[in-house]
Each structure stands twice: as C-alpha cells, then as structure tokens.
Amino acid sequence: MSKSFPKLGQRGPLLTQKRQMKMARSAHAYVRGKTSRFYEWLGQADASLPHGPPVWICGDCHVSNIGPVANADGDVEVQIRDLDQTVIGNPAHDIVRLGLSLAMAARGSDLSGIVTAKMMEELIEGYEQALIGKPGSGRTIRQRPESIHLMVRKAIRRKWKHLAAERIEGIEPNIPLSRKYWPISADERRELKSLVASEAVRVLATALSRRDSKDQVRLLDAAYWVKGCSSLGLLRYAVLVQVGKDKDPESSLCLLDIKEASRSVAPRDSGAVMPKDNGERVVSGALHLSPHLGERMLAARFMGKAVFLRELLPQDLKIDIDHLSQSEAMDVAGYLGNVVGRAHGAQMSPEQREQWLKELGRNRSRTIDTPSWLWRSVVQLVQDHEGGYLEHCRRFAHVTA
Known part of the structure; x- marks a missing residue:
C-alpha cells in the first residue's frame, strides 16, 4: 500500500470493496461473510428445525469462530472466540451454522460428499455427548484430535513477541x-x-x-x-x-x-x-x-x-481445517460439535439437557446417523450459498473489471 491513506469520510466505500473481495476468495469465505443470507434462508426453514431450550448461542458458529482461548490466568481451552452475533435463541441454529461451515470447508478442500456426510454424523454425536452428563464431567468431553491438540500446545507456548509479529508486524x-x-x-x-x-x-x-x-x-x-x-x-x-x-x-x-x-x-x-x-x-x-x-x-x-x-493474547488462535485428511476432518467435526454442545449444555438444567437430547434424537434415518433436519438443512444451505457465491463473484468481477 502506498503512503496515501483514506480519510475518515473515505473509509466506507474502500471497506465495502475489501469485504466484497474477501468474500469472493472462496465459497467458505462467502459463508463466513454472509451471516445475513444464512438467517434469511433459516427464516423460511425454521419450522422444520427442533427448538431447544432458549440459551445464549453464538449466532455465527462457523469453524473460524472456534479455537484456543486463554483466560486471565493463562489457562487455555478451545472455546467459541467470536460473539458479535450472540443472542438468547434456539441452539439448533448454531448446530446448522457449524454444519454448513464444515460442509463448505470440506468442499473447498476437495473432500468427498461421503466424508461430508460422515462429518455431519460426527458433529451431532460430539454435540450430543456434551449433554449426557454434568457439565464439565469427563464423559461430556470429547478427546482432542491430534491437529487440535498440537494447536493448543502451540498456543500455550506463545509469547507477546509472537502476537506482536503477527498483529503489529x-x-x-x-x-x-x-x-x-x-x-x-x-x-x-x-x-x-x-x-x-x-x-x-x-x-x-x-x-x-x-x-x-x-x-x-x-x-x-x-x-x-x-x-x-x-x-x-x-x-x-x-x-x-x-x-x-x-x-x-x-x-x-x-x-x-x-x-x-x-x-x-x-x-x-x-x-x-x-x-x-x-x-x-x-x-x-x-x-x-x-x-x-x-x-x-x-x-x-x-x-x-x-x-x-x-x-x-498470544494464546488466542483460530482453527483452520482447509488442509486436513479425511479422518482428521471427521474427528475435528465431532470435536467442534462437542465444544459447542458444552457451551450450550452448561446453561441448561439436567431436565432441559435430557429433553433436548430426546428432541435431537428424533427423525434419524436408518442409513445415516444424522438427524434428517440437520442433513436436509445443510444440503439446502450448501446449494443456496454456492449459488449465492457464484453470483457474488459475477457481480464483483463486473465491478472490478
């Protein structure tokens, strides 16, 4: 960039152009940047989704919004790391949003549709595991996949110099x-x-x-x-x-x-x-x-x-699943589902967790261990967002030509 910087009144148009450019980089980037489109679709399909007990949800629960986070004492855990869209709402919305993000990331990494189906199975199994016992107990926590374990170890070792090199060069x-x-x-x-x-x-x-x-x-x-x-x-x-x-x-x-x-x-x-x-x-x-x-x-x-x-903090990192193997992608999907499930379940009473588990267990297919509402939602959302992404790229290419 040159030494010329935009003045206060010039920021808006330049930032809009940068946002459009970022969203044109990949279909998964489009999903991350188009939360509004997700909820526009959801407004038409919400009646078919289960309705869990109202709890605080992320509201924009895509893969990059989960990762290692440190507390004031320096302890590191994998938690949700972006809460701009958070509201008290239906926990199913976070599950579907994460499922869409995982599916689009899988397609961007040339993983097969079979792998995507298995990722959805692991996602819901990891989520449900978080609800089967007292919050924080060992039986509710899924073991970290190797890639996540290595990321947490890296986070723990990081110092101010690493943050400064990345953030302020x-x-x-x-x-x-x-x-x-x-x-x-x-x-x-x-x-x-x-x-x-x-x-x-x-x-x-x-x-x-x-x-x-x-x-x-x-x-x-x-x-x-x-x-x-x-x-x-x-x-x-x-x-x-x-x-x-x-x-x-x-x-x-x-x-x-x-x-x-x-x-x-x-x-x-x-x-x-x-x-x-x-x-x-x-x-x-x-x-x-x-x-x-x-x-x-x-x-x-x-x-x-x-x-x-x-x-x-240096320990705060985001998860990147763009270059995982098939088995690792499935393990990560289950683990991320578990992280979100624990965040939701910690806000529920034992009776609410039990009832929510029963609701999640309905409408299971004989051939796939993913609830039909989740699989159908993710398939329709992938179609909708891929079409939206291509149209976005066409418009953006016309503007920047």
Missing part, C-alpha cells in the same frame, strides 16, 4: 501504518485516549495474573484496524497500551481490540431478556458461552456507538 511499542492499519482522526485519538484513561479499562488491562492490579495504563499508539469480513465497515481499532512501568513487554504491553457492536441478525427467543446495549449483549453472551474470553471483555461507548473491548 514488530515488537516496537507502536503500530506501523499499513494496508491493515490506517491513521485515525484527531477526534478518534482524543476519544480513545479518554477511554483508555477510564477506570474500567484500567481494571481490564491489569486483570492478567502477571500484572499488578494497581498499575496505571496509558495509550501508546492506535490505528483504525482493517480486519474481519462481515464486520468490515464497522468501527474497529487496534490500541497499544502501556501497563505499569515494567520494561518487559510480556507484562507491560497490552494490545486492545475495540470493535463496534451492531445489532445481531440472529433471531432471538421471543421471551428472552437481554441487554439492550449491543456491547453489553456481546459481553453477556461471551460470559455464558466462552468464559475464558468473556472475563477479558468490556462493553463501552465510543463516538456515540456501542463497542466492546478485549485484550488480544
């Missing part, structure tokens, strides 16, 4: 402007400085076990962050913060991700009581679905809009 206490980081206006910098100076942000930044809770924090640098896909165009900032006076970057440097919280497109339960503020909604969903992440998040107001903040 160096270990110096600044954020170099680039195609990913754009300059901010004087008004944005002033509001960011005020936000960082608040007691709530100080508490968040000093929450990690290796920091002193009495430490003061100050803003070192900030930039507009060109990141994400469906969220491109919303406010988003990378903010580098100094915590205390220690010179060790491992404990003194803090990289905050500040992101606008917009209204979720996922349908909510009609009787659900949720925070009206979208930032508070995201944090509440995170605390229920991904405690490791939720305890590191904060809702706030910025530039008159709802936002949420989280400190990025």
Whole structure:
C-alpha cells in the first residue's frame, strides 16, 4: 500500500470493496461473510428445525469462530472466540451454522460428499455427548484430535513477541501504518485516549495474573484496524497500551481490540431478556458461552456507538481445517460439535439437557446417523450459498473489471 491513506469520510466505500473481495476468495469465505443470507434462508426453514431450550448461542458458529482461548490466568481451552452475533435463541441454529461451515470447508478442500456426510454424523454425536452428563464431567468431553491438540500446545507456548509479529508486524511499542492499519482522526485519538484513561479499562488491562492490579495504563499508539469480513465497515481499532512501568513487554504491553457492536441478525427467543446495549449483549453472551474470553471483555461507548473491548493474547488462535485428511476432518467435526454442545449444555438444567437430547434424537434415518433436519438443512444451505457465491463473484468481477 502506498503512503496515501483514506480519510475518515473515505473509509466506507474502500471497506465495502475489501469485504466484497474477501468474500469472493472462496465459497467458505462467502459463508463466513454472509451471516445475513444464512438467517434469511433459516427464516423460511425454521419450522422444520427442533427448538431447544432458549440459551445464549453464538449466532455465527462457523469453524473460524472456534479455537484456543486463554483466560486471565493463562489457562487455555478451545472455546467459541467470536460473539458479535450472540443472542438468547434456539441452539439448533448454531448446530446448522457449524454444519454448513464444515460442509463448505470440506468442499473447498476437495473432500468427498461421503466424508461430508460422515462429518455431519460426527458433529451431532460430539454435540450430543456434551449433554449426557454434568457439565464439565469427563464423559461430556470429547478427546482432542491430534491437529487440535498440537494447536493448543502451540498456543500455550506463545509469547507477546509472537502476537506482536503477527498483529503489529514488530515488537516496537507502536503500530506501523499499513494496508491493515490506517491513521485515525484527531477526534478518534482524543476519544480513545479518554477511554483508555477510564477506570474500567484500567481494571481490564491489569486483570492478567502477571500484572499488578494497581498499575496505571496509558495509550501508546492506535490505528483504525482493517480486519474481519462481515464486520468490515464497522468501527474497529487496534490500541497499544502501556501497563505499569515494567520494561518487559510480556507484562507491560497490552494490545486492545475495540470493535463496534451492531445489532445481531440472529433471531432471538421471543421471551428472552437481554441487554439492550449491543456491547453489553456481546459481553453477556461471551460470559455464558466462552468464559475464558468473556472475563477479558468490556462493553463501552465510543463516538456515540456501542463497542466492546478485549485484550488480544498470544494464546488466542483460530482453527483452520482447509488442509486436513479425511479422518482428521471427521474427528475435528465431532470435536467442534462437542465444544459447542458444552457451551450450550452448561446453561441448561439436567431436565432441559435430557429433553433436548430426546428432541435431537428424533427423525434419524436408518442409513445415516444424522438427524434428517440437520442433513436436509445443510444440503439446502450448501446449494443456496454456492449459488449465492457464484453470483457474488459475477457481480464483483463486473465491478472490478
């Protein structure tokens, strides 16, 4: 990218173009960036889906939104890692969304339809296993596949220097402007400085076990962050913060991700009581679905809009299944289903888990161990999204020609 960066009023069109470009890269990328299309289809088919007890759901439960996440003490678990769309709703929506994501990833990796069918079987079996006992007990937890196990081990070993090299392209206490980081206006910098100076942000930044809770924090640098896909165009900032006076970057440097919280497109339960503020909604969903992440998040107001903040940690990684073998893809599908099932099941009473298991067990085919509602939904969604993806590419190619 040249030294010329867009001004505040020019961001919108450029970010829209970048979002369209990202979604054109692959059918799976289109699925990740087109949550609204998923729920448009679901609105027509929802009557055929089972309705579980209303719990906090991810709302955008695709593969890349699950991965290793660290808590404030440095413990690492695989949990849901993106809660922008979270609502109190039907847990079946997360199952179908994850099934679609797995199926599209399998097609993009040239895995056969037979493998995709087996992945759906493993997905629902892993999910159901999470509901068969007391949340957190050994019988509810599926063993990690080797690829996931290696990723967790890698996450545990990672340090600040790894995060800095990936996120800010160096270990110096600044954020170099680039195609990913754009300059901010004087008004944005002033509001960011005020936000960082608040007691709530100080508490968040000093929450990690290796920091002193009495430490003061100050803003070192900030930039507009060109990141994400469906969220491109919303406010988003990378903010580098100094915590205390220690010179060790491992404990003194803090990289905050500040992101606008917009209204979720996922349908909510009609009787659900949720925070009206979208930032508070995201944090509440995170605390229920991904405690490791939720305890590191904060809702706030910025530039008159709802936002949420989280400190990025080196241990936070996303799962990539684009290059797995057939057997590994099936194992990962079962494991991810189990992760989502445990996040849902932890919010249910024993009676609700038992009833939900019975509901999930209905309409099983004699030839395939996947509920007919899940298999039918995934097949129809794959057809719908592949057609939508090709049409998106045709339009985008015409615009960029």
